[in-house]
Amino acid sequence: MRLATRANGKPDGELVVVSAEGSRCLAAGPQLPSLLAAMDDWAAAEPKLKDLAQRLEQGEGDRLDTAALLAPMPRSWQWLDGSAFQTHADLMQVAFNTDPLNPERPLMYQGISDRFLGAREDAVFAAEDGGIDFEGEFGVIVDAVPMGVSPEEAMKHIRLVVQINDWSLRAYAVPEMKTGFGFILAKPACSVAPFAVTPDGLGDGWRDGRVCLDLHIDWNGERFGKANGREMSVGFHELVSHAATTRNLVAGTVIGSGTVANRDYAQVGSSCISERRAIEIIADGNPSTGFMRFGDRVRMQAVDAGGASPFGAIDQKVVRAA
DSSP, X not given: OXXXXXXOSSTXXXXXXXXXXXXXXXXXXXXXXXXXXXXXXXXXHXXXXXXXXXXXXXXXXXXXXXXXXXXXXXXXSOEEEEOOOHHHHHHHHHHHTXXXXXXXXXXXXEEOOSOOBOTTSOEEESOGGXXXXXXXXXXXXXXXXXXXXXXXXXXXXXXEEEEEEOOEEHXXXXXXXXXXXXXXXXXXXXXXXXXXXXXXXXXXXXXXXXXXXEEEEEETTEEEEEEEGGGOSSOHHHHHHHHTSSSOBOTTOEXXXXXXXXXXXXXXXXXXXXXXXXXXXHHHSSOOOOOOOTTOEEEEXXXXXXXXXXXXXXXXXXXXXX
């Protein structure tokens, strides 16, 4: 099942169910006005949404205007981003010239969740010297998760899967990391691909709590990377369990995988600029790739073995703040 949010002049938009081929939709209706509202009581919402999905497959529905779509959940109560790809962590240690991290628990920080950018929305920044970088990753949306949940039980609380561009400002990242507190200036609002998909809707693309799809990333029209999400050192169920170690997770919490990275990065490329810079440092002693500039575009699209794109594409331009 695929869900999306259509702009209607309200902050949370209008929840719609999308046909499997992505051309038609049906509104979820006044009882389920938004995805955040649906997550609040997923047990009651899911059968209604599945019924609409079945009607779509029988030929019902209106034409879907993808240009009118917001992020699947334009805002939420909580956004927690992990760093579950060891290759990415190793390369970041080189890029930032920091000590290696060997944590006993998964790495995770809390970012802003009051706004998620739509897939075609311009990414606005104050200046180019902040080190503007994209970060391709996957995420999950959970229903209410009780404190102390095991990874096995946590899997049952993963209701939707999304594709994310976790924008970063690298010039602020290392100074903030060294404070020992966390990211504020280095992490502006994320962008999310148009469709949220139930795990079963991904078929073989969802295995062991991991999104096993290639994430195609193009920067200014040139292929930058196509890493696969299968190499998470811990699965999403383990990230959810970690986040709930000392607190309940409110329904609608979004949890990210961190930047998708593969061991064979020489063949598949990278999902962020900082990784490529780290690879250049390893090979040549210095980075040669700069960060993004105003007017640059980045496109991200997860692709399955059959060439389908379950989440749709993120396609954004970097622009100067007015």
